[in-house]
Amino acid sequence: MSESNSRSYASLVNPLVKRPVSEPSEGAKLSPYDETLARGQELQQRPYVAAGVRNIQRQHQKHRMTVWERIRYLADSEPTVLYQNWGPNLDGASLVTAIIQIDGRDVAIYGHDFTVRAGSMDATNGKKLAKLFELAAKRHIPLVGLNDSAGAYIPAGVGGLDGYADAFTALRKISGIVPSIMCMFGFNAGGGSYLPRQGSFLIQPRDTFFGLTGPGVVKSVLGEDITPEELGGPDVHSQTGVTDFVVDDEVAALRKVREILKYIPDSNASAPGYQPSSDPADRKTIDIDILLRKAFNSPSGFNTPVDITILIQQLCDHGDYLEIQAERARNTITAFGRMGGNVVGFVANNSAVASGQIDIGAAYKNARFIRFCNLYNIPVMFLEDTTGFLPGSEQEHRGIVQAGRAMLDAIVDLRTPRFLVLVRNAFGGAYASYNNYPTGADFVIALPTTRVAVMGPAGVEYVYKDELKKVRSSLRERIENESLAQQAQGLSADDALQAAEELVNSWAKQQETDLAQRYEREIMNPEEALSLGSISQIVMPDDLRRALTEHLEFCLRHYEPGPLQSVQREFH
Secondary structure, three states, X not given: OOHHHHOOOOOOOOOOOOOOOOOOOOOOOOOHHHHHHXXXXXXXXXXXXXXXXXXXXXXXXXXXXXXXHHHHHHOOOOOEEEOOOOOOOOOOOOEEEEEEEEOOEEEEEEEEOOOOHHHOEOHHHHHHHHHHHHHHHHHOOOEEEEEOOOXXXXXXXXXXXXXXXXXXXXXXXXXXXXXXXXXXXXXEXXXXXXXXXXXXXXXXXXXXXXXXXXXXXXXXXXXXXXXXXXXXXXXXXXXXXXXXXXXXXXXXXXXHHHHHHOOOOOOOOOOOOOOOOOOOOOOOOHHHHHHXXXXXXXXXXXXXXXXXXXXHHHHOHHHOEEEEOOOOOOOEEEEEEEEOOEEEEEEEEOOOOHHHXXXXXXXXXXXXXXXXXXXXXXXXXXXXXXXXXXXXXXXXXXXXXXXXXXXXXXXXXXXXXXXXXXXXXXXXXXXXXXXXXXXXXOEEEEOOOOEEEOOOHHHHHHHOHHHHHHHHHOHHHHHHHHHHHHHHXXXXXXXXXXXXXXHHHHHHHHHHHHHHHHHHHHXXXXXXXXXXXXXXXXXXXXXXXXXXXXXXXXXXXXXXOOOOOOOOOOOO
16 A cells, blocks of 8 residues: 555545635626636535535544545545536435546446435436446446445435436446445445445445344334344344455455455456565475374374365465455355465365355355356365265255355356365265366366265265174174173173173274274275376375466466356356
8 A cells, every 4th residue: 555545534624625616806706707617616626525524523423434535545646536416406416436546457436425415325326326337347447335325315205216226237237247346334224235235345344334224114113122233233244245344444444445456357358467476386385284294193183173274375475365254154265365476266165164064154155256256267276175065954944955056056157267176075965066177177186185985984884884784783692792701700790791791892893993994095085086087186285385376377378268158247
């Protein structure tokens, strides 16, 4: 961030006012030409000076910036303000539309001016937004929204609703053409919630609210007492996937906008910017080796939880990555990072949470992120370590089949370079639906720690059912024989029976353990997958970054965005 953008812009003076409106000296009369210039200057300056000191003070008392302060914080230089519509009833005045530059990139931006009519929407506002969205798509530039609105302007009647409808439609039409980043400020309800959630990413600071209705409506309709935070605060929306990033305050939200822009392209016709890195592409990922060594040498062995974010950190240039929806469905991780200077999307099972099992939240979280990467030419790295989809009636009743299908569809539709690393567990339907050669992967590799099979450890019951049946059917006879042997050594009948049961049960447990280990050796290892071509090679943990970066660079050298299978948007 430039030095100018590190300053605070909270003041009673609009940072974008060029000069005060000129006024004639007392008794002087302007010529017709000068009158037209003065009127033009007044119209030019009206959006900047309309709020007045009192309204700016009210905004600052709420610890909120004005729309102009927010824009100035983001912009490298003065914005090019567009569509400065002002009607007799301040039509259009509560919304600012502009083109700005952020780190040298052209960005379309809009922001509600809460100091003017509480940032409410009318028909003119909707048309302004529609024009801005169309411009962004036509010129292939990203969109940023600074949302701070009380909703539709009630005196405008149905015009306020028409305004939102215009904006909804226009934003949907550009979804999948240009990416968009939305910030939520203040208290937003109704259409003020729908509109920003149409964006690619949504940032919500603490102490803000948005929802279809406010607490007052909930109270009047349902009789339910509920606070704004409980109804539509960041703790709520971050768990449902409505909010992608939770930040502390407005400044953090604006900084997050800049951070996201570093990872995304201008449009679906381009790729994210390359950023040269001093981190060698062939750097040894020693920490991955250390992590796995400690995990697998622990008493729980193959069942030891592994924090997959450590692997992502090790793979990325200088360990930097940006996690998306970090507070939701932690059993899966979605993130942007760079490898060898190239932007990569990561989709990774996190066995440190719920064994990395894929539930409804994880499936939809993955699907949405994968669709974004597909549309905007971002390669995807899949890191697989899951025992499968989460079973149970609760998941089935809520539609785990539909959620899993949404994820699978997103994976099958992927046109960008895509890679699969089998870290450890890859079983059943989870393996079959999680990016592999049949679903279109470009490169599939496995660590030596991989266990890949139709079923996990429970599969021993099917593969070695005859051996297990033989062991279990012999228990009674063995106990009887061992009991007699113990009695022959002088034990009482009861003591002999107890000793026999302990000895035989211990023997049976060891037999089942031996079969389980045999199952892991013979069935759950990556050898069969390697022999069948399901994976291309075994890679050592400390060599993972080199192997992936080399193949990533190869794929990108020959990548050209192909046609989508059909018209696709960012949301399923």
